[in-house]
Amino acid sequence: MQTPRELAARLWQQHRARAPYQSVKSLLPGANLKAAYAVQDELVRLMAATEGEPVGYKIGLTSLRMQQMCGLDQPVVGRLLERRVHRGAARVALGDFGRLGVESELCVILKQDLPLRTVRYTRAEIAGAIGGVAAAFELIDDRGADYSHLDALSLIADNSWNAGVVQGVSSPPVDLGALAGALHVDGELVDSGNSRDALSHPLAVVQWLSDHLRGYGSYLRAGELVMTGSIVTTRFAKAGEHYHFELAGLPPAELWVN
Secondary structure (H helix, E strand, O other), X not given: OOOXXXXXXHHHHHHHHOOOOOOOHXXXXXXXXXXXXXXXXXXXXXXXXXXXXXXXXXXXXXXXXXXXXXXXXXOXXXXXXXXXXXXXXXXXXXXXXXXXXXXXXXXXXXXOOEOOOOOOOOHHHHHHHEEEEEEEEEEEEOOOOOHHHOOXXXXXXXXXXXXXXXEOOOEOOXXXXXXXXXXXXXXXXXXXXXXXXXXXXXXHHHHHHHHHHHOOOOOEOOOOEEEOOOOOOOEEOOOOOEEEEEEOOOOOEEEEEO
16 A cells, blocks of 8 residues: 555656556555545646646546446546646647547536535526536547456546646536537548537536535635536547537537647
8 A cells, every 4th residue: 555645656757757647446545536636636637837837627537428438327526727728729749648548528607606505506506607618628648448347446547647638718608418529630520519418417517526626625616617527439549630529509619639
C-alpha cells in the first residue's frame, strides 16, 4: 500500500513519461471510492503546478454506450485544469499524449453556486444555475489501456483520464433534454447520439455530480464547467484528422490533430 500522496506522485511521473497505463487498485490505501478520490485530489494538486488550477469537472461513463465500452457500470468524476481548456477551435499534437481519445459532449457552465445543503437540488434548481452551454470535446489520455481489464478505482485515481477540453462557443441555456449530436471526422459523419443518452438528461448528470460532491463536503461553484459525458463512443485520434461535433442549435466544437 502507498499513501495517496505517494501514489499520486507515481501516477504523475507515469504521465510525464507517457508510460503505459496500469491498474493501481492493489496499491490504494483502501480499496474503495473514498481512497481513489483521495489519490485523485493529490494528483490534481501536483498537476496544477504546470496545468493550472481546477476549473470544473468531467463526468465519465454517463451513457450506456460508454459503460459498455469500458466494462464499468458507474459514472466517474475527474477535474478540469485551466491550461488544458481550449476555448474555441483548437489544434493539439498527437505526440503530447500517450494515446489520445476524443469524446463528444455537452458542456454546461454554471452562473451561480449550488452550495452545500442537506436536501438535494431539484432539476429545476440545477437548470436555474446554468448560465451557458456548449458543444465540446473531452480529450482523454488512456495511455494505451486494455479496456477488458479496467477497474473504476484505478480510473478515478488517475483523474478519470482527463487530458483537456475543447469548448465550442458558449450559448445561452436551451432545452437540453433531446439535442441531436453528430460527429464528423475529415468531413465524414462517423457517429451520432443524443444529449439524453447521458443519464437520461444532462441536468441529471449535474444533479448526480452535486450529490457526489456533497458526500465529500464540496459543491459546485459559479464559473465552473461540467462536461456531462460522451454521447458517442471514444474515437482514438490519428495525426492529420479534423473533428467537428455539432449539437442541435449550438455552435460546433472543432479540433485538429497534428
